[in-house]
Amino acid sequence: MKKAIINVLFSNFSAAGLGFLLNVILARTLTINEYGYITLLFSFVAIIYTVFDFGFNTTQVVEFNKSEHKDKTLGKIFKLYKKYFTFLAIITIIVVFALNLIYKFSALEIISITLGVISFLLFRYQLSIYQSQGLWKKYSALNILNNLLKLVAILGFIIFSSSLDKNIYHEVLKGYILYTIVTIIIVLFHFKENNSLPYDNAPGFAKKFFKMSYPIGLSNILVIMTMRADYFIVEHYLGTSSLGIYAAANSLALVFPLITTSILNVFLKYSSESNKDFLNFIIQKQLRLIKFIPLFIIIGYFFSKKIFEVIFGLEYLSASNIFSILLIAYVGGIIFIPLESYFYSHKPKKILILKIIQMLTAIILEIILINSIGLIGIPIAITISRLVGWIYIYSLSHRELKNA
Numbered sequence: 189m190k191k192a193i194i195n196v197l198f199s200n201f202s203a204a205g206l207g208f209l210l211n212v213i214l215a216r217t218l219t220i221n222e223y224g225y226i227t228l229l230f231s232f233v234a235i236i237y238t239v240f241d242f243g244f245n246t247t248q249v250v251e252f253n254k255s256e257h258k259d260k261t262l263g264k265i266f267k268l269y270k271k272y273f274t275f276l277a278i279i280t281i282i283v284v285f286a287l288n289l290i291y292k293f294s295a296l297e298i299i300s301i302t303l304g305v306i307s308f309l310l311f312r313y314q315l316s317i318y319q320s321q322g323l324w325k326k327y328s329a330l331n332i333l334n335n336l337l338k339l340v341a342i343l344g345f346i347i348f349s350s351s352l353d354k355n356i357y358h359e360v361l362k363g364y365i366l367y368t369i370v371t372i373i374i375v376l377f378h379f380k381e382n383n384s385l386p387y388d389n390a391p392g393f394a395k396k397f398f399k400m401s402y403p404i405g406l407s408n409i410l411v412i413m414t415m416r417a418d419y420f421i422v423e424h425y426l427g428t429s430s431l432g433i434y435a436a437a438n439s440l441a442l443v444f445p446l447i448t449t450s451i452l453n454v455f456l457k458y459s460s461e462s463n464k465d466f467l468n469f470i471i472q473k474q475l476r477l478i479k480f481i482p483l484f485i486i487i488g489y490f491f492s493k494k495i496f497e498v499i500f501g502l503e504y505l506s507a508s509n510i511f512s513i514l515l516i517a518y519v520g521g522i523i524f525i526p527l528e529s530y531f532y533s534h535k536p537k538k539i540l541i542l543k544i545i546q547m548l549t550a551i552i553l554e555i556i557l558i559n560s561i562g563l564i565g566i567p568i569a570i571t572i573s574r575l576v577g578w579i580y581i582y583s584l585s586h587r588e589l590k591n592a
Contacts, residue, residue: 199328204443206335210342211439214360215432215500217346222357224432228423229297231416233304236283238412240276240309243405244269245316247397250533252320262320268394269313280305296361303368310375330378334371341367403536410543414550414573418566421554430563436500437510437567444484444518445525467530468589481519488515513567517574524578527585542580549573 215223248265255261284302287293293301311334318327345363349356418438423431492508500507531538550573557565 199324199331201443202328202332203335206332206339208439208443210335210339211436212499213339213343213346215436215504217356218360220432220503221428222432224423224428224430224435226357226360227431227435228419228428229301230304231419232287232301233308235412235416236280236301236305237308237312238408240279240305241312241405241408242398243401243403243408244272245312245319246404246408246532247401248316249320251397251400258321262317264393265397266317268397273309273313276309277306296358296365300361300364300368303365303372307368307371307375311371314375314378333374337370337374338364338367341370400536403540404532407532407536407539407543410540410547414543414547417547417551418554418570421551421558422563422566425558426563433504433507434510434563434566436496436504437507437514440495440499441511441514441518444515445521467527467585470526470530471585471589473526475523477523481523484519485512485515488512488519509564510567513564513571517567517571520578521574524581527581530588531581531584538584542577542584545580546573546577549576 214226218226248262251265252258252261280302284293284298284305287301288298311330315327315330318324318330342360342363345359345366346356348354349359419431419435422434489512492511493505496504496508496511528539528542531542550569553569553572554566557569559565561568
């Protein structure tokens with residue numbers, strides 16, 4: 189398991205490094221307003237994907253590892269996904285055009301969001317297959333390749349546009365569209381492996397599968413709403429310029445959730461095969477990390493201004509205060525979020541309750557605080573919502589072990 193965690197950590201950090209580099213390039217080449225707006229477009233992609241995925245990929249990992257006939261189970265799920273994806277691709281087009289009635293997107297923005305969702309649906313599904321089977325090298329390679337393609341495609345168009353004096357914002361969108369098309373082609377090529385999977389016609393399998401996925405799906409929707417609502421709240425109350433500042437701070441702070449996601453992805457596979465002893469194992473493992481948390485936060489606080497000045501430039505210097513507060517929320521999550529893997533596998537409704545609590549706390553406080561103390565209120569609200577969630581998940585874990 190340690191090898192799997194290291195493998196996934198390496199891939200997530202590599203992918204995150206490429207993603208962060210792209211964010212810096214965008215912040216440096218676009219105006220603050222354009223950078224803020226393009227993060228809003230990418231937020232649409234993330235939200236629509238999460239709503240449509242509806243816990244499908246996580247449920248596949250759990251169902252596969254609980255099954256005695258693993259290949260047949262994977263084959264049945266793949267057959268189901270092909271039908272589900274076809275339906276989602278059509279709905280994506282309808283949803284994007286409906287959003288266009290409100291936001292008045294350009295043609296490039298419509299294509300970017302639509303292809304972004306479709307490519308992400310395919311990419312994340314293929315990753316979940318590798319995650320289910322424990323094929324961590326393939327998982328890592330595809331994860332890194334995805335972000336490398338995005339960086340190369342967008343950077344290529346930026347360089348091309350600068351030599352021809354073209355609109356950089358439009359060229360960024362063109363690069364993103366190229367990346368999504370290449371991603372779709374690569375994943376469809378990988379799908380050839382899945383077509384050879386054995387399966388049997390099991391009546392009621394789809395109904396059973398989606399019944400299992402709905403609490404996970406709702407939980408994931410609440411997670412993405414909690415994580416992305418801040419972008420829409422900032423844009424609504426303070427405008428795209430403030431959103432650009434906030435997005436810069438968040439892009440750097442999100443390095444730490446990648447650690448928790450890596451651990452969660454690996455633990456999810458093993459926890460679905462295990463009992464409460466595994467929950468105790470997770471707690472003991474995570475408690476060893478507590479002593480490092482204050483150190484990370486203190487270092488981040490003292491060096492944040494210099495980091496933003498050097499990487500993003502002086503116009504983003506005010507993002508350092510936001511980053512310092514977000515560090516508390518995201519670094520602390522390294523301890524508590526991996527505990528969720530046990531409940532995703534065994535008691536997904538508990539995760540749903542957790543995410544409802546966190547979402548309501550975050551959104552209500554964000555609206556209150558942004559109107560009273562401005563942009564700095566957003567990271568404060570997020571940190572408080574995380575603290576509430578950590579107390580809930582730890583007490584839930586303690587109660588679970590007490591009743592063992």
